[in-house]
Amino acid sequence: MALREFYRRNLRETPLGAAMRAPVRGFFFLQHLLFSRLPRIVGDAMPGLRQSVQSGVVRPAAAGLTRARSSVAAAPGRIDAAFRTHYPTAWNIWYRARYVRRYYTARIKPALPWLMRSRELSNFTYALTERNRMYLASTLAVVLKRPVGEMVGYIEELERDEDLKTRIVDRVTKLGRSIGVDPTADFGRRLGWYAIVRALKPRVVIETGVEKGLGATVLCAALLRNTAEGHPGRYFGTDIDPGAGLLWDEPYKSMGEILYGDSIESLQQLDVEIDVFINDSDHSAEYEGREYRLVLPKMSAQGIMLADNAHVTDELCRFSREAGRQFLFFREEPADHWYLGAGIGISFA
Numbered sequence: 001m002a003l004r005e006f007y008r009r010n011l012r013e014t015p016l017g018a019a020m021r022a023p024v025r026g027f028f029f030l031q032h033l034l035f036s037r038l039p040r041i042v043g044d045a046m047p048g049l050r051q052s053v054q055s056g057v058v059r060p061a062a063a064g065l066t067r068a069r070s071s072v073a074a075a076p077g078r079i080d081a082a083f084r085t086h087y088p089t090a091w092n093i094w095y096r097a098r099y100v101r102r103y104y105t106a107r108i109k110p111a112l113p114w115l116m117r118s119r120e121l122s123n124f125t126y127a128l129t130e131r132n133r134m135y136l137a138s139t140l141a142v143v144l145k146r147p148v149g150e151m152v153g154y155i156e157e158l159e160r161d162e163d164l165k166t167r168i169v170d171r172v173t174k175l176g177r178s179i180g181v182d183p184t185a186d187f188g189r190r191l192g193w194y195a196i197v198r199a200l201k202p203r204v205v206i207e208t209g210v211e212k213g214l215g216a217t218v219l220c221a222a223l224l225r226n227t228a229e230g231h232p233g234r235y236f237g238t239d240i241d242p243g244a245g246l247l248w249d250e251p252y253k254s255m256g257e258i259l260y261g262d263s264i265e266s267l268q269q270l271d272v273e274i275d276v277f278i279n280d281s282d283h284s285a286e287y288e289g290r291e292y293r294l295v296l297p298k299m300s301a302q303g304i305m306l307a308d309n310a311h312v313t314d315e316l317c318r319f320s321r322e323a324g325r326q327f328l329f330f331r332e333e334p335a336d337h338w339y340l341g342a343g344i345g346i347s348f349a
Ligand SMILES: C[S@@+](CC[C@H](N)C(=O)[O-])C[C@H]1O[C@@H](n2cnc3c(N)ncnc32)[C@H](O)[C@@H]1O
Pocket: 123, 190, 207, 208, 209, 210, 211, 212, 213, 214, 215, 216, 238, 239, 240, 241, 244, 261, 262, 263, 264, 280, 281, 282, 283
């Protein structure tokens, strides 16, 4: 509505407004042509089939499209039934195409406001739908063998952390538009990372691939609360980009450190027992697999391994089978976003 109002006030009577209307009109014309005109044209071009089927002289399968043998009046029910039986794919193509259109229209709709508003180029941020948060809590309850209510509690705890959210928004605002992050505090699947750290009270958490540091901040917020409750833990992030971690600030920074350089090399040098490991660095399957194989001997008995790229590669799933570990995948459902979501691959003992 806001967009329509903006257009009405500022653009409608201008040459720019006219230029913007042209592609929109073109789209609707094409849609009309495909879903309304073309089916009628195709129907009109098949009188032979219609007549021959109606007369009963020619069997529908052999009717062809032009060989009319009778001029008996229309009997649409019989034609429909015959055509549906013998050419089901062609018969319902327009009907099915409308499903496709409706399905993707709903998904593409949030794209326009996003294109006008967002500054993000990758690693998009968004909230999860309420249903999706419930599924996340239920998945984690199974993995961690905890009551689902406890998982819901952790997820809500992060969502209600106004101090953390204000700090993130302030930090983004301070750093300016060029860092390519929107001034919002939406955590997506990282809600699950937070809940895992809160539930397990790990002593060591590793995240390979820090980027802006949104994941680092969320993980350290969980460690900070654990510490306050008497369960201290430490965060290690790795990133090849020396500028990674822009959003990661105090008090969260005091929970750990970022090891700059190639992740494999950093992991090789790290002599710790790992309780939670998150792979989110180089997203080639080959590199991902190398990270898992490298950290496996360092994982604690109940240690959890997470993949941020499991919606693209099946590396953690394969690795888990080889290592005799369990695997589950949680799929994100972003709220009010065109992106169909990533997920969390979870490998557990
Ligand atoms: C998808 S981002 C990480 C996002 C972050 N985990 C979060 O929650 O927002 C991937 C990061 O991995 C880093 N990266 C890519 N290849 C790497 C490598 N070989 N070693 C370490 N970091 C790497 C990139 O510099 C980038 O910052």
